[in-house]
Amino acid sequence: MTATIRLDHRVRFLWLLGALVAGFAFLLVKITDLQVINPDRYREVGIEQRTFVQAIAAERGTIYDRNGVELAMSRPARSVFVDPTLIDDPSGSAAQLADALGMDPADIEKRMTTEGRFAYVARKVPAEVADRVEALGLPGVGLLEEPERFHPAGDMARSILGTTDVDNVGISGLEALYGDQLTGTPGKMVFERSPAGRTIALGEHHQVPAVKGQDLVLTLDRSLQYETEQVLAEQVAANKAKSAIAIVSRPETGEILAMANMVADPETGDVVPGTNNAALTTVYEPGSVMKMVTVSAAIEAGLVSPDTMVQVPPTLKVGDATFQDAEPHGTVTWSVAEVLAHSSNIGTIKIAQQLGKDRLHRALLAYGFGQPTSLGFPNEQSGRVPDPSNPDQWWATSMGTVPIGQGVSVTPLQMLLAYNTIANRGVYVPPSLVRSTIDADGNEHPLPVEEGHRVLSQPVADMMNVMLRRVVADGTGKLAQVHGYTPAGKTGTSRKPQPGGGYVDQNGVTQYQSTFVGFVPAERPALSIIVIIDEPRAGGYTGGMVAAPAWSKIATFALRELSIAPPATDVPAGGTPVGERSARTPEGKVRGPTADLPVASPAGREVAVGAPR
DSSP states (O other), X not given: XXXXXXXXXXXXXXXXXXXXXXXXXXXXXXXXXXXXXXXXHHHHHHXXXXXXXEEEOOOOOOEEOTTSOEEEEEEEEEEEEEOGGXXXXXXXXXXXXXXXXXXXXXXXXXXXXXXXXXXXXXXXXXXXXXXXXHHHOOTTEEEEEEEEEEOTTTTTTHHHHOOBOTTSOBOSHHHHHTHHHHHOBOEEEEEEBOTTSOBOTTSXXXXXXXXXXXXXXXXXXXXXXXXXXXXXXXXXXXXXXXXXXXXXXXXXXXXXXXXXXXXXXXXXXXXXXXXXXXXXXXXXXXXXXXXXXXXXXXXXXTSOOTTOEEEEOSEEEETTEEEEOXXXXXXXXXXXXXXXXXXXXXXXXXXXXXXXXXXXXXXXXXXXXXXXXXXOOTTOOOOBOOOTTOXXXXXXXXXXXXXXXXXXXXXXXXXXXXXXXXXXXXEEOOOBSEEEEXXXXXXXXXXXXXXXXXXXXXXXXXXXXXXXXXXXXXXXXXXXXXXXXXXXXXXXXXXXXXXXXSSBOTTSOBOEXXXXXXXXXXXXXXXXXXXXXXXXXXXXXXXXXIIHHHHHHHHHHHHHHXXXXXXXXXXXXXXXXXXXXXXXXXXXXXXXXXXXXXXXXGGGGSOOSSOOO
16 A cells, blocks of 8 residues: 555656656747747737837828919818727716817717727817817827818819818819829838837837828919809809800810819809819710811812802701701802801701711711710710711711711810811810829929821811801801900800700700800910800800800900910911911821710700701
8 A cells, every 4th residue: 555655656756747847848948939049039029019000191292283373282180089098987078079079979979988099089170179179188089180181272173173082082083083193102100108008218119201192283274264163153143054164275285274164053043163074074965066077077078168159948858857047048058158157057967968977977086076085084974976887876867967066975175176176277186184293302294295186187177267267257156256366166056955855854945055166366276265054044045145255255364364465477368377386296197987986875866956056
């Protein structure tokens, strides 16, 4: 019995000894690993447990107009946050903070009782609100400085500039299109904290500064943008219209100097800048301003000249539809120039019948219709040009509607660029809205220039220039005249397609969109402008009565603002200007048909009978 007990004690002793040896061996291995093999790795783990990283937001780049005036910029703002671990009385603190912020106390208390050490309460509050919060001195409530987007001119050009969200991310307009360039690179601040949450003064502490985003320099002119918006607002109010669009550009370079979209509030009647850049993101049936394309294509094809006489009957049947002019008349004989000046539907259709549907279609594509411009603006539309080879798009009546600008849809910018082609003596020049970027070091980088292409020969473009002057001098566009200058342009009044089909609204009323588009001075075009008034209800509704006066006001201001004097030379009777203008873009060949054209709307089947000029 005694021997057995001694044996058990010996076994237990051996097991204990083995356990101690194994423990010491394990400790020896760990100590060796900590002190000899991997000391740096464990030191890093310890630092990571004590180190905190706070992001430093990058300042968003500034957007300037062509003269260096700020249109959109970043400025300091403060946001209110809470650290729930430091709040002893959530209910009482929430009540005080809610009074300063004008918020629901229950919502704030919920944020004060969440897990974690950080929760936003209000982002980028006004300075006076931030001061009230700071004055409360509440434990666990702090203020964090963040940049916010600021527009010095308020809502001016809002649909072009676009907006950012609360985190300064672009969500529309140029803010979204150039988001990568404007955003910049965030920085960070690294520091050590004790387990109690206090910063260790002598601990790890360094900062990686944020890099500001690139600046954008636009082609817009702030003064001209403001004046254009004011003129449109007055015209919308005077004519009780729904909205209005205007674009001002330099034909030779394609630079957009102003692009305004004004909308009437249906409840208050106030006219304010729209949030949607309708000049690029909406399409409309342009009406008679499209007749310039039909006539120029026929002259280019050698079928007619400005002096060719056209017999214009009172009515003309095309397919199963009968067309007439806006002003009734008997059978008259007009020259092609007179057909354009009087904006004759029948005369234009007869010219188009000589041209044929295929050559008319090619001309529309060459002028840039049916395809988006090179701007790449968010949600920019391509418009719709019916394909004569597709029976689902081109009907028997299309030879009557398309030549006079119905059954085809375009954006306002596309329409302006077509007239720029005439101003540029037959060369289509792509538009530009952003001139350059400026990096963080202050170096300016001009954006690549898009190449243009030739649409018309110079003599034909010069003929069209002279013919369009006549529209303003003694045709339908007399109210577009500018004192001391010679404008050239065209009126257009199109019936507005309705959502349910047709051109009559739910009240049985036909609504119109009125346009005037042209350039000035016609001898040496320096400015081009398009004005569109949507659904005018008072003071007339034709392009010559509603859009032309606004065009004249904008042109008068722009010519003075940009110091554009009347040219000393004129265009002789033959149509060739004295002296040559240098074109910015190379003269390429006429662009051929596009393979992936969008499908025309069934509304295109609707026939414009007697559409006004």
